[in-house]
Amino acid sequence: QVQLAESGGGSVQIGESLRLSCAAAGFGDTAYCMGWFRQALGKEREMVATLDTDGTAVYAKSVKGRFTISQNNASNTLYLQMNSLKPEDTADYYCAAEWGFCVGTTAADFKYWGQGTQVTVTS
DSSP states (O other): OOEEEEEOOEEEETTOOEEEEEEEESOTTOOEEEEEEEEOTTSOOEEEEEEOTTSOEEEOTTTBTTEEEEEETTTTEEEEEEOSOOGGGOEEEEEEEEEBSOOOSSGGGOOEEOOOEEEEEEO
16 A cells, blocks of 8 residues: 655745655555645645656746755655745645656646645745
8 A cells, every 4th residue: 555654844934944755655666756746725736846767857947946856765755855945835745656657747647645744934
């Protein structure tokens, strides 16, 4: 059974950093596409970053240059390093996964989801 568990959210001030973690279980030796999404209050869930099976990363324009997605294959952990945080980054952040290579960057392209972790950026 595939399970994803996020951690690392919290409340920070403008310009500070946070690192989110997502522990993945149940994929065995099969390669899979991973991603981070976020959903602000009253808004649709949006892609933040995805990481393909070949290591290719795709970022939303709003976070490119500030956020970095990475993975530790040994521990099956996905990370999202978030620097220079802004109030508009405030949202619930979700880890997502799908078997095989990435086929898209929308929420519909991912089958497995974590429970989310909240990030709040204050001035």
